[in-house]
Amino acid sequence: MKPITLPFTEETIRSLQVGDPVALTGVMITGRDAMHKWMSDTFIKKTRQPQGDDLEVYEAIKKLLVGSAIYHCGPVVAGLDTKQYKFVAAGPTTSTREEPYQGDVMKHFNIRGVIGKGGMGAKTSAACQDVPGVYLHAIGGAASLIAQRVTKVLGVYKLDFGVPEAMWVIEVKDFPAVVTMDAHGNSLHADIETKSKAALEKLLAA
Amino acid sequence: MQDLTEALIELIRFTSTNLPNDVEKMLREAREKEDKGSAAQGAIETILQNVELSRKNSTPICQDTGTPIFLVHYPEGWSARKLKEQIRNAVAEATKKSYLRPNAVDAIYDKNSGNNLGDDNFPSIHFDEVEGDELTVELMLKGGGCENVGAQYSLPNNQLGAGRDLKGVRKVALDAVQKAQGQGCAPGILGISIGGDRGTGYFVSKEALFRPMEDDNANPDLDKLEKQLTEEANQLGIGPMGFGGKTTVLATKIKGMHRLPASFFVTVSYMCWANRHRKMTVRGEEIKYE
Numbered sequence: 001m002k003p004i005t006l007p008f009t010e011e012t013i014r015s016l017q018v019g020d021p022v023a024l025t026g027v028m029i030t031g032r033d034a035m036h037k038w039m040s041d042t043f044i045k046k047t048r049q050p051q052g053d054d055l056e057v058y059e060a061i062k063k064l065l066v067g068s069a070i071y072h073c074g075p076v077v078a079g080l081d082t083k084q085y086k087f088v089a090a091g092p093t094t095s096t097r098e099e100p101y102q103g104d105v106m107k108h109f110n111i112r113g114v115i116g117k118g119g120m121g122a123k124t125s126a127a128c129q130d131v132p133g134v135y136l137h138a139i140g141g142a143a144s145l146i147a148q149r150v151t152k153v154l155g156v157y158k159l160d161f162g163v164p165e166a167m168w169v170i171e172v173k174d175f176p177a178v179v180t181m182d183a184h185g186n187s188l189h190a191d192i193e194t195k196s197k198a199a200l201e202k203l204l205a206a
Numbered sequence: 207m208q209d210l211t212e213a214l215i216e217l218i219r220f221t222s223t224n225l226p227n228d229v230e231k232m233l234r235e236a237r238e239k240e241d242k243g244s245a246a247q248g249a250i251e252t253i254l255q256n257v258e259l260s261r262k263n264s265t266p267i268c269q270d271t272g273t274p275i276f277l278v279h280y281p282e283g284w285s286a287r288k289l290k291e292q293i294r295n296a297v298a299e300a301t302k303k304s305y306l307r308p309n310a311v312d313a314i315y316d317k318n319s320g321n322n323l324g325d326d327n328f329p330s331i332h333f334d335e336v337e338g339d340e341l342t343v344e345l346m347l348k349g350g351g352c353e354n355v356g357a358q359y360s361l362p363n364n365q366l367g368a369g370r371d372l373k374g375v376r377k378v379a380l381d382a383v384q385k386a387q388g389q390g391c392a393p394g395i396l397g398i399s400i401g402g403d404r405g406t407g408y409f410v411s412k413e414a415l416f417r418p419m420e421d422d423n424a425n426p427d428l429d430k431l432e433k434q435l436t437e438e439a440n441q442l443g444i445g446p447m448g449f450g451g452k453t454t455v456l457a458t459k460i461k462g463m464h465r466l467p468a469s470f471f472v473t474v475s476y477m478c479w480a481n482r483h484r485k486m487t488v489r490g491e492e493i494k495y496e
Contacts (some may be wrong), residue, residue: 019245034316076269076307088304089260089269094351094389118351118389118448139249140351140391140447141480142256143269162318163308164269176252178245178449192450193387196442200384203438204366204377 001176007067008112013132016179018186022136024175027154028069028115029061032093034165035158036101044104057157057167062109064169069113069136070105072098074164075147085153087170089143092117095135103127119180119189128183135181137188149175207288213486213493214296214343218274219305220495221345221484222266225257228419229395229456229481233257236393236446236453246451250393253446253479264305268391268480270349271306274322274329275412277344279336286333293343297322297329306347332409341488344416352394352478355386358407361470370470372431375400375460376438382474383439383455388448391478393456395419396435399473401463407473414459415477423460432458446479 004012006026016022031039041048043058050058076089095102095116102114103123112133114124117140128134138146152171159166180188233250240247260267276293280286298321300306310324311317322329359378361370366381368374379398386394397415399407423429435458445451456479465471487494 021245021248074269074307076266076271076304078304089266089271089307091269093270094354096389117391118387137447137449139252139256140388141268141349141478142252143267144260144263144265145252145256147265147269148259162311162320165318178248180449188450189387189448192444192448195450196384196387196444199442200380203380203441 003174006069006113008069010132013112013134013183016134016182017184018179018182018188020179022177022179024069024113024136024177025173026068027064027169027171028071028113029064030071030073030075030166030168030170032072032074032165033097034161035167036098036105038158039105039108040101044108061157061167065109065111067110067112069115070111072114072116075168076143077153077163077168080163085156087147087150087153090147090150091141091143092138094118095120099124106131106133115177119187125181125185125187125190128181129185132183134179134183136177137180138175138177146175149173207285208488209292210289210488211292211296211299213488214293215300215303217343217345217484217486217495218296218300219264219303221347221482222271222305223260223264224484225261225267225480225482226484229479230254230257232419232456233393233479236456239453240446240451244451245449246445246453249446249449250453266305266307267482268349268478269307270351271309272347272349273309273353274306275346275348276329276331277413277416278331278333279342280333281336281339281341284341289333290331293329293331294323339489343486344483346412346416346483348412349391349478349480352390352476355382355390356408356411356473356475357382357385358404358471358473361472372427375472376431376435378472379435379458379474380438380442382476383444384442386476387444388446390476391480392444392448393446393453393479395456395477395481396439396458397475397477398458398460399463400460400471401465402471402473403466403469404471406463407471408475410461410463411473411475414461415475415481416483417459419457425462428460428462432460
């Protein structure tokens with residue numbers, strides 16, 4: 001496993017190749033469906049006026065996201081009543097739902113790492129080459145194990161989105177993932193899709 | 207009538223944190239089959255470590271604790287209405303204890319209820335009155351990632367060349383697995399129903415997933431198809447997490463139903479490797495979990 005400290009340097013990103021296992025240490029933010037839609041509508045496409053604490057949250061997360069990673073995760077969190085938050089279970093969620101937004105969000109915030117599961121499509125792959133950035137695949141369902149690598153919950157934004165959809169600012173140590181889309185245009189997911197399609201056609205013809 | 211709320215909280219904890227042994231056994235076998243040092247083998251290794259950790263610490267195997275699906279088989283004399291109330295109370299309490307993630311989101315106003323209680327259908331509870339004096343409650347926690355890749359086909363399907371017979375069922379089932387790729391958290395388990403209307407199709411395909419991993423189908427034709435589908439799905443090379451590899455599907459479970467002359471539905475429910483389902487049996491004061 002290649003140890004990496006967040007935020008990523010451009011040099012590190014360019015050195016990563018599809019198939020490389022990595023262990024991340026540093027600060028990242030969770031974000032999934034509600035967050036991506038909110039970012040896109042309010043600050044990128046600007047089809048919605050900022051409301052409530054929107055601008056304040058935007059300024060705060062902007063600083064945290066530069067060069068760092070966004071984690072597609074809706075955790076189980078203990079300590080909601082006391083605000084002594086602790087991640088209990090925190091595996092990745094399916095990333096493809098963010099495909100319409102991810103590339104634009106990466107470019108807007110200069111995000112260099114997208115962590116999730118199941119891979120993403122052509123638009124995100126193009127952004128990985130432009131920013132540059134990588135897509136990191138965490139192990140789906142490995143929620144107790146990953147939660148143990150979350151050493152500290154530093155804060156939370158937009159808790160009104162609900163616990164799974166809120167933006168949790170977390171400190172991680174040796175967070176395990178595999179590079180499945182790199183900054184050079186390679187995607188393990190595109191390869192497996194093509195190969196499995198050919199295998200399916202063969203089986204259906206039999 | 208007995209108050210089962212506490213017993214039901216334990217059923218939820220047990221289901222969320224303790225993967226059934228037969229699923230774990232198959233994952234161990236899969237780890238040996240994958241190439242040494244491959245991403246596929248690494249993924250299963252991490253999965254197995256996570257399974258052990260969750261059991262030891264009583265923490266959810268997966269953070270997506272899914273739709274709680276309860277099947278209640280109750281003998282005469284129990285009140286379904288009261289049992290439903292106890293189940294709902296247990297679900298809310300288990301959420302407070304972090305055995306479940308608050309998962310009930312109002313689809314119209316996008317609001318998470320915070321306690322896993324939604325409308326009448328969330329959690330999903332099904333009652334069936336049975337003979338004898340034993341009450342059983344089965345619980346399945348089915349996550350959203352795998353639920354999203356489920357599929358229903360209306361046969362014939364010209365694009366896949368799938369007619370209204372078991373050969374056609376085979377074709378659409380393999381198509382569903384290929385389309386799912388790694389997104390349902392492979393290696394998965396296929397629950398397939400043949401027949402029914404669209405609604406019962408999905409319900410029965412999930413019921414099939416309650417079967418033990420390594421049992422045989424009582425119908426020899428379906429038994430043959432189950433084993434063939436598992437083997438052929440593994441030839442697709444999707445592998446654990448979609449990383450490529452030999453293990454895409456761990457097992458296939460099929461149930462046949464009756465259908466309308468006009469309809470021939472094949473419904474595929476994909477269950478992730480975190481195949482969380484458990485059973486509680488109540489006989490007088492004695493409560494047993496398995």
